[in-house]
Amino acid sequence: MLKHSKVLLIQTAFLGDAVLATALLEKIRMESPDTEIHILVRKGNESLFKAYPYTNLKTVWSYDKSRKWSSWLELRRDLSKEHFDAVYVIQRFLGMGLLSLCIGAKRVFGFDKNPMSLFFTEKVRHEWGTGIHEVERNTALVKSWLGEKVFKPYLRTPKIDLATEMQKKEYICISPGSVWETKRLPIRIWIEFIQLLPENQVVVLMGSPGEIELSDQIAAAFQGSNRIVLNETGKHPLLASAYIFQQSKMSFVNDSGPMHICSAENVPTVAVYCSTVPSFGFGPLADWNRIVETKHVLDCRPCGDHGKKNCPLGHYACGEGIEAKSLLQAYQDYLSSGC
Missing domain, CATH: 3.40.50.2000 (Glycogen Phosphorylase B;)
Structure with missing residues (x-):
C-alpha cells in the first residue's frame, strides 16, 4: 500500500471546483492523518482553504491566471523545493499537468483526459455524463492510496454580524x-x-x-x-x-x-x-x-x-x-x- 508523508493537490479551476476539492482534504485528513497536505488553487480562492481548521493542510498556493506564464514559472521554482511524495492533479488541463511533472515529485496522479497523462505515474479514467459526482471522480485519484470511500466537501466559515432582518435560519x-x-x-x-x-x-x-x-x-x-x-x-x-x-x-x-x-x-x-x-x-x-x-x-x-x-x-x-x-x-x- 502506498504511503505519502507529503502531497500536493492541484485544482486551479473555478470556485465551485475548488470547494469540491475539500472532499479530498477531508479524506486524506481522516484516512492518513500524518500526511502533510499542500493545495494549489486559483488566485482568489485561497481564503476558503486558509480557514480550514485542521493542521494537516500546511500550505495554500495560488496560481495567478492574470499573469499566466510568469506565475506558472514561479510555482515551478517554489514547488520544486518542497520535494512532494505525490502530486494529485484534479483537473484535466495542459498547464497544470505539465507543472505537476516539472516539480520533482516522486509520483504524479491525474486523469486520462489530461494532455500530459502519458507521463503520469498513474492515470485514472475520467467518467463524464454518467451521473458520477465530481467528488467521486476526484476520489478515484487517490483510490490506490486510500481506497474508495467518498467524503463530502467541507467548509468552516467565521461568524460575522448579520443585518437585523437576517434572523438565523429564517431568511x-x-x-x-x-x-x-x-x-x-x-x-x-x-x-x-x-x-x-x-x-x-x-x-x-x-x-x-x-x-x-x-x-x-x-x-x-x-x-x-x-x-x-x-x-x-x-x-x-x-x-x-x-x-x-x-x-x-x-x-x-x-x-x-x-x-x-x-x-x-x-x-x-x-x-x-x-x-x-x-x-x-x-x-x-x-x-x-x-x-x-x-x-x-x-x-x-x-x-x-x-x-x-x-x-x-x-x-x-x-x-x-x-x-x-x-x-x-x-x-x-x-x-x-x-x-
Missing part, C-alpha cells in the same frame, strides 16, 4: 448569477418566484461583485413593496458570503459556485439547471436538496459540457421553460419536510 438566499449566461435562470422567473412567496419571507440576494446588476434588477422590482428583499451581492468577501449561506433557512442557486458552498455547509439547497444537466456530476450534496429544470425535452440540451455566453440557437428554452411555481413547490416541500 432564504437567492443567488441569480453564474460565470456562464446559459446557467442563469432568467431574472423575470426569480421575480415571479419571490412574488409567490409568503409576504413575510425575507429574501437575501447573493453573488459576486460582477453579478450586482443581476441582483439590482430583482431588488428594484420590490422597491416600495412590503417584502423584505436584501441585496447583499458584492458586499462581502468570500468567507463572509459563505457564512450568510450557512445561516440561511435554505438557498436557491444556479448550477454554479454557491451551490457547492451550500453542499460543503450542508445548507438545504434548490439547484436550478438551465443549459447543463445534473448527470455531468456537479449536483447538490446537502442532505436536503431539490433539482429544478425544464420539464420540456429539448434536443439542444445540454449544449456543451459547461455553460455558454449565450444560447447558440437564440431561444434559451432551457431557462425560459422553467416555471416559478416549480421553485415555490421546492420551497413548500422543504417547509413540510420537518428538516
Whole structure:
C-alpha cells in the first residue's frame, strides 16, 4: 500500500471546483492523518482553504491566471523545493499537468483526459455524463492510496454580524448569477418566484461583485413593496458570503459556485439547471436538496459540457421553460419536510 508523508493537490479551476476539492482534504485528513497536505488553487480562492481548521493542510498556493506564464514559472521554482511524495492533479488541463511533472515529485496522479497523462505515474479514467459526482471522480485519484470511500466537501466559515432582518435560519438566499449566461435562470422567473412567496419571507440576494446588476434588477422590482428583499451581492468577501449561506433557512442557486458552498455547509439547497444537466456530476450534496429544470425535452440540451455566453440557437428554452411555481413547490416541500 502506498504511503505519502507529503502531497500536493492541484485544482486551479473555478470556485465551485475548488470547494469540491475539500472532499479530498477531508479524506486524506481522516484516512492518513500524518500526511502533510499542500493545495494549489486559483488566485482568489485561497481564503476558503486558509480557514480550514485542521493542521494537516500546511500550505495554500495560488496560481495567478492574470499573469499566466510568469506565475506558472514561479510555482515551478517554489514547488520544486518542497520535494512532494505525490502530486494529485484534479483537473484535466495542459498547464497544470505539465507543472505537476516539472516539480520533482516522486509520483504524479491525474486523469486520462489530461494532455500530459502519458507521463503520469498513474492515470485514472475520467467518467463524464454518467451521473458520477465530481467528488467521486476526484476520489478515484487517490483510490490506490486510500481506497474508495467518498467524503463530502467541507467548509468552516467565521461568524460575522448579520443585518437585523437576517434572523438565523429564517431568511432564504437567492443567488441569480453564474460565470456562464446559459446557467442563469432568467431574472423575470426569480421575480415571479419571490412574488409567490409568503409576504413575510425575507429574501437575501447573493453573488459576486460582477453579478450586482443581476441582483439590482430583482431588488428594484420590490422597491416600495412590503417584502423584505436584501441585496447583499458584492458586499462581502468570500468567507463572509459563505457564512450568510450557512445561516440561511435554505438557498436557491444556479448550477454554479454557491451551490457547492451550500453542499460543503450542508445548507438545504434548490439547484436550478438551465443549459447543463445534473448527470455531468456537479449536483447538490446537502442532505436536503431539490433539482429544478425544464420539464420540456429539448434536443439542444445540454449544449456543451459547461455553460455558454449565450444560447447558440437564440431561444434559451432551457431557462425560459422553467416555471416559478416549480421553485415555490421546492420551497413548500422543504417547509413540510420537518428538516
